[in-house]
Amino acid sequence: MPAYTENEIVIDAPIAFVWAITNDVRGWPELFTEYSAVDVLDEGEDRVRFRLSMHPDADGTVWSWVSERTWNRDKWLVRAHRVETGPFEYMHILWRYEELAPDRTKMRWRQDFAMKTEAPIDDAGMRDRLNHNTTIQMAAIKERVEARRRRVVDFTDVPANRRRGGDLRTLLSPNTVGSTAGFAGAVRLAPGERVTEHYHPYSEEFLYVVEGDLRVDLDGEPRALRANQTLFIPIQARHRLVNVGGGPAVVVFFLSPLAPRPDLGHVDTEVAEELAGSPS
Numbered sequence: 001m002p003a004y005t006e007n008e009i010v011i012d013a014p015i016a017f018v019w020a021i022t023n024d025v026r027g028w029p030e031l032f033t034e035y036s037a038v039d040v041l042d043e044g045e046d047r048v049r050f051r052l053s054m055h056p057d058a059d060g061t062v063w064s065w066v067s068e069r070t071w072n073r074d075k076w077l078v079r080a081h082r083v084e085t086g087p088f089e090y091m092h093i094l095w096r097y098e099e100l101a102p103d104r105t106k107m108r109w110r111q112d113f114a115m116k117t118e119a120p121i122d123d124a125g126m127r128d129r130l131n132h133n134t135t136i137q138m139a140a141i142k143e144r145v146e147a148r149r150r151r152v153v154d155f156t157d158v159p160a161n162r163r164r165g166g167d168l169r170t171l172l173s174p175n176t177v178g179s180t181a182g183f184a185g186a187v188r189l190a191p192g193e194r195v196t197e198h199y200h201p202y203s204e205e206f207l208y209v210v211e212g213d214l215r216v217d218l219d220g221e222p223r224a225l226r227a228n229q230t231l232f233i234p235i236q237a238r239h240r241l242v243n244v245g246g247g248p249a250v251v252v253f254f255l256s257p258l259a260p261r262p263d264l265g266h267v268d269t270e271v272a273e274e275l276a277g278s279p280s
Helices: 015-022 025-031 123-148
Strands: 003-011 035-044 047-054 064-072 077-082 088-101 104-115 167-172 183-189 194-199 204-211 213-218 221-226 230-233 239-243 249-256
Touching: 003 123, 015 025, 015 088, 015 104, 015 123, 025 035, 025 047, 025 123, 104 123, 183 194, 183 239, 204 221, 213 230, 213 249, 221 230
Parallel strands: none
Antiparallel strands: 003 104, 035 047, 047 064, 064 077, 077 088, 088 104, 167 183, 183 249, 194 239, 204 230, 204 249, 213 221, 213 239
């Protein structure tokens, strides 16, 4: 009769956040305690083949093998198997994710396997070993995923978004900390630089000027802001930010609630190329 193990853990984080972190195989050495390196060999839209290496065991041996994962995000389901089976006749793994609440996710692993007759351990012994180790790894993953929601995010930790102008960085978001109610960040503008006009179909926006002199064109009407001043931007209100001072401007923003999908969060009413060389 084939052997299997089944284990689960509840992680206090949104399901999309847990999914993204645990399926980023390149980040597994920082997520699991047992893996030292991952080498991605091939990947596609819904699959990845990779070589996984463990930390040296007590004898100094480094165990390594090739695995392949395929996934269906719509069903929150991942299937994996060892391509290089080593002591196993086969090893098939099923990962399931279940949303228990907006900030709470159940992750379940099932491992179906059989050992080769010449393997140094039989099915029962491997089942006990896998159950023991899976409990350790799941606890480590829970701790590390939850810790990422509480981490300090620096301006330089995320890439710049310059599509609308300026150096804009979304720092606290569903992607970086698993936020569920909104996102926050900052934009830096050189003198004369602007963020082109757009609006948010689902979100209110709150601006706080940290440094500099700013003009916000709100539905075509200019508002002057300086350091330590704030401005509320209602849902659907068109707005453009322009640095009208002689030095840099720094603006902190927060938007809430989140749009149903990230691509629905902003609607552009002008593009940066159209304004190149135009007066402020």
